[in-house]
Amino acid sequence: xxxxxxxxxxxxxxxxxxxxxxxxxxxxxxxxxxxxxxxxxxxxxxxxxxxxxxxxxxxxxxxxxxxxxxxxxxxxxxxxxxxxxxxxxxxxxxxxxxxxxxxxxxxxxxxxxxxxxxxxxxxxxxxxxxxxxxxxxxxxxxxxxxxxxxxxxxxxxxxxxxxxxxxxxxxxxxxxxxxxxxxxxxxxxxxxxxxxxxxxxxxxxxxxxxxxxxxxxxxxxxxxxxxxxxxxxxxxxxxxxxxxxxxxxxxxxxxxxxxxxxxxxxxxxxxxxxxxxxxxxxxxxxxxxxxxxxxxxxxxxxxxxxxxxxxxxxxxxxxxxxxxxxxxxxxxxxxxxxxxxxxxxxxxxxxxxxxxxxxxxxxxxxxxxxxxxxxxxxxxxxxxxxxxxxxxxxxxxxxxxxxxxxxxxxxxxxxxxxxxxxxxxxxxxxxxxxxxxxxxxxxxxxxxxxxxxxxxxxxxxxxxxxxxxxxxxxxxxxxxxxxxxxxxxxxxxxxxxxxxxxxxxxxxxxxxxxxxxxxxxxxxxxxxxxxxxxxxxxxxxxxxxxxxxxxxxxxxxxxxxxxxxxxxxxxxxxxxxxxxxxxxxxxxxxxxxxxxxxxxxxxxxxxxxxxxxxx
Numbered sequence: 001x002x003x004x005x006x007x008x009x010x011x012x013x014x015x016x017x018x019x020x021x022x023x024x025x026x027x028x029x030x031x032x033x034x035x036x037x038x039x040x041x042x043x044x045x046x047x048x049x050x051x052x053x054x055x056x057x058x059x060x061x062x063x064x065x066x067x068x069x070x071x072x073x074x075x076x077x078x079x080x081x082x083x084x085x086x087x088x089x090x091x092x093x094x095x096x097x098x099x100x101x102x103x104x105x106x107x108x109x110x111x112x113x114x115x116x117x118x119x120x121x122x123x124x125x126x127x128x129x130x131x132x133x134x135x136x137x138x139x140x141x142x143x144x145x146x147x148x149x150x151x152x153x154x155x156x157x158x159x160x161x162x163x164x165x166x167x168x169x170x171x172x173x174x175x176x177x178x179x180x181x182x183x184x185x186x187x188x189x190x191x192x193x194x195x196x197x198x199x200x201x202x203x204x205x206x207x208x209x210x211x212x213x214x215x216x217x218x219x220x221x222x223x224x225x226x227x228x229x230x231x232x233x234x235x236x237x238x239x240x241x242x243x244x245x246x247x248x249x250x251x252x253x254x255x256x257x258x259x260x261x262x263x264x265x266x267x268x269x270x271x272x273x274x275x276x277x278x279x280x281x282x283x284x285x286x287x288x289x290x291x292x293x294x295x296x297x298x299x300x301x302x303x304x305x306x307x308x309x310x311x312x313x314x315x316x317x318x319x320x321x322x323x324x325x326x327x328x329x330x331x332x333x334x335x336x337x338x339x340x341x342x343x344x345x346x347x348x349x350x351x352x353x354x355x356x357x358x359x360x361x362x363x364x365x366x367x368x369x370x371x372x373x374x375x376x377x378x379x380x381x382x383x384x385x386x387x388x389x390x391x392x393x394x395x396x397x398x399x400x401x402x403x404x405x406x407x408x409x410x411x412x413x414x415x416x417x418x419x420x421x422x423x424x425x426x427x428x429x430x431x432x433x434x435x436x437x438x439x440x441x442x443x444x445x446x447x448x449x450x451x452x453x454x455x456x457x458x459x460x461x462x463x464x465x466x467x468x469x470x471x472x473x474x475x476x477x478x479x480x481x482x483x484x485x486x487x488x489x490x491x492x493x494x495x496x497x498x499x500x501x502x503x504x505x506x507x508x509x510x511x512x513x514x515x516x517x518x519x520x521x522x523x524x525x526x527x528x529x530x531x532x533x534x535x536x537x538x539x540x541x542x543x544x545x546x547x548x549x550x551x552x553x554x555x556x557x558x559x560x561x562x563x564x565x566x567x568x569x570x571x572x573x574x575x576x577x578x579x580x581x582x583x584x585x586x587x588x589x590x591x592x593x594x595x596x597x598x599x600x601x602x603x604x605x606x607x608x609x610x611x612x613x614x615x
Contacts (some may be wrong), residue, residue: 030524031602033614039585039602040417041610045069048162053615059419059427060149064142067431068163070415076180078415082433082451084141085308087482088149091424094491098276098308101141103134106258107471122460127435130256132452135266139238144271157231167224170217174609181211184437191440197222223447239267246443277375278306279318283325284518306482309375310365314479316506318379319357326388341519344562366466367473396567416498418587426496428480481509493589501582504533508582523586523603530554531581583608
């Protein structure tokens with residue numbers, strides 16, 4: 001899944017009586033720079049990326065530095081024991097590259113074997129089962145990001161040094177990270193005998209270990225040593241030798257079936273570099289509504305949304321955006337005015353477009369090597385025109401063949417971050433354990449937890465494209481996003497952006513893009529605006545279906561009433577539970593009219609600890 005909040009009891013961590021302005025800061029300014037920018041969920045990690053940019057590294061170099069520092073400072077959301085995806089905009093070639101750093105299930109396993117071990121014939125693998133652990137893809141992804149897109153001016157050792165220093169010298173834990181850590185404390189202690197590596201000794205309470213509290217200094221020398229191994233030996237330092245053996249040993253102890261050959265196979269394969277997928281959006285009169293309005297005779301203006309192809313779910317955002325454009329073209333929805341933002345008619349259209357897209361993705365999206373249809377088919381104008389016919393402007397319709405994975409797992413346990421450099425390159429990067437600390441299983445001496453991404457496989461029916469199989473990658477929720485404008489030869493970076501949070505992610509991509517381009521918001525405003533979310537239930541919600549629509553506090557009460565009358569199963573979310581709407585980051589680029597200089601404008605979600613910081 002993806003990242004902001006996780007499965008914690010909000011009221012137990014933060015008093016429900018806290019006034020809203022304490023719960024979430026209500027005012028942040030856009031940050032501007034001409035020399036590049038980093039936007040992420042943790043200030044210390046943002047500084048790590050900034051340091052690399054100042055040393056002459058580019059956006060890709062800085063992104064890996066941020067990924068490592070976030071693993072150190074926010075391990076409940078991300079880590080080298082998980083997976084990563086990125087999009088990279090090359091300012092020289094004008095091309096958007098994609099990199100798939102996700103791992104596979106152990107190859108010598110089968111769905112029959114997993115069903116037998118679990119004693120269940122369908123559903124999903126439990127999230128804290130060792131059988132849910134897939135090969136960690138992040139380490140190879142980090143190394144390949146630098147090899148394919150890096151500047152060549154900084155070494156892997158330099159890139160990982162800020163994170164290594166945080167682990168060895170210690171760092172003060174931030175507010176949200178502390179709450180996530182506390183929520184995962186019991187699971188860490190339960191999952192493996194090595195939990196002490198990622199908890200803190202409490203001398204005053206005479207307890208051997210506990211989660212660190214906000215503002216306390218935390219050390220993780222074991223993770224620092226893991227990073228030193230990658231800095232010195234690259235992929236080999238992680239996928240062979242001591243670290244690889246520790247991974248296999250702890251999984252064998254916990255009931256898993258991963259072998260050294262699975263890790264070595266991933267090392268040899270490396271991260272895939274598939275073609276990024278995109279959709280050109282010309283709807284809603286965008287050329288006259290965005291922050292940089294154009295004349296009526298400006299020609300064919302569009303914004304192009306780029307997503308990583310499956311096994312990620314970025315295709316959902318493209319499909320929903322294309323359906324919205326088709327609905328407008330055929331007169332089923334209006335061209336929205338600025339005052340229509342978060343109106344009932346606007347939200348109804350967005351909700352229904354997303355429902356249709358999710359219904360398709362729930363069946364088709366899986367490892368691209370096993371996917372029976374091509375991404376191009378699902379985002380073709382002809383196909384989206386057919387899907388748009390399912391829309392009813394008067395009422396809600398249940399479009400889903402079922403639920404899109406388990407909505408009860410839609411926490412935000414991922415980190416998304418954005419980097420742009422002075423040369424105009426952009427790196428949209430996402431890294432995740434999946435659910436919180438993932439499996440919570442810690443390989444001895446390594447200082448990180450292993451992901452539980454395999455719980456996103458289906459165990460039945462046998463003909464489901466995403467059914468479990470050895471050596472296969474599951475449906476992935478984590479997705480980086482990017483926006484450009486202009487055709488290939490003249491393509492320019494518009495925004496590096498993303499929103500974390502399980503199945504919230506494509507929903508956030510659509511809403512934030514429309515906030516900027518249709519409703520004229522700057523990056524910070526686009527993130528601050530109240531959001532809607534389909535079926536992103538926390539565990540206490542049970543197995544709710546995708547027809548549940550969560551509305552964030554700040555959406556007008558009359559809008560809530562109208563949506564209910566239209567048949568939407570609506571719940572208003574307030575206080576700390578607003579974390580389910582994800583934590584986003586945006587870096588937007590524009591050119592100053594007078595000087596011709598590129599200006600980067602950054603926003604960081606008020607629902608998290610992070611910040612946008614200039615280089």
